[in-house]
Amino acid sequence: MHRQRIGNTALNKVLLFYLTVCFVPTFVWSITVNSPAELHASKGDTATLSCTFTSTSPPTSKMTVDWSYRPQTGGPPQTFFHFSSRAFPPSEGQFSGRVKWQGSPARGDASILLINATLNDNGTYTCSVRNPPDVHGSPTSHSVLTVTPRAARVRFSDVTLLLAFILLPSALLTFFLIGRILCPKKQRSQSKPTRSPIEVTEGEEYSTRPAAETVKSPTCCELCFMDPDEEEYYYNLKKTPSMEEEPYVESKC
Template identity: 70%
Template sequence: MAFSMLLHASKGDDVTLSCTFTSSNTPTSKMTVDWSYRPQTGGPPQTVTYVEGLFGFPYIKVRFTSRIQWKGSPARGDASISLVNATLNDNGTFTCSVRNPPDVHGSPTSHTVLTITPKVPSIRFSDVAVLLALILLPSAVITVFLIGRMICPRKKHSKSKAYRSPIEVTEG
């Protein structure tokens, strides 16, 4: 019976595609692990990676070269892989098939429907610093100035003193 899973990730994330299997026999050199990929847009399945034998070297399809890493441990019933730096073009269904004769015959073990979405822009420290410098700093200076004027008002000239003009009028 195949295990199905929906997996969501953001562009640029590393994604682990899980594949577990049960076998009554210890994995041997006859064991194979086959990962295939079917794009979300449809079309035939494409081989992603194929590992033959317990310590075999994986074949990795050019589309995923250097972005697929083996994460599995066949002795523990794990044939998982990791997709590094996921792109929007990776949306689709990844299928894992394990064959470990005589009891595991290569039927699909897991189906993972992967959905990659663009990253949501986040506020960076520099954005916050610019906001502080352009908005909060001038506001703080003006507030301190106004509070200072309220606490220490300017001295007013007293009107009780007689007004004297700089021009003096004399009689005669």
């Protein structure tokens, strides 16, 4: 009986050690990584690939961050960015010169920037964080990036040129035509024949000069839309000196 008790005690210790090694790190030394499930960007934009993590141990120099990319068309993921005390951006390949470290390990941030996004960047991005001894839990997270073509935009210079060379002349021509319609031409009045000063009709012992023709001043609208012939006639008529009617003088004969 004594030997059986010793055997049971030894077995219990082995089981306890096994449970401690297998399960305790899961609850004590664990790390959790989170990132948005979907990300959207327009072609040419700078897309922020967000990634945050929580760890039971403070970040140390042994902490590492890896970003991998799996194309939308499929295939194995490829690591293109690595961080360990400092950033190691890609020097070749699709993301060369377009990835910038934006994270802060002290704040639990492992984000990066993807500069000048293209349609070929569509796919799944995976963020992996290791912070020994926190190596268990959920050390990875996935985000699907969708890049769409940028909508066409009209620049201010294009609008200015359009107004200056097309719309403005069209507006002036339309205004001129409307003015010609609203201000019809006035028929040139025919001057009445006048008698000669030496002409004497029956019953008249003296002659008189005809009264000067009355010139009506045109309106602003008529001057604006007056034909060249009418305009010349108006100004010539205006310059002609008016003839005042001679006073009545009784004959002394």
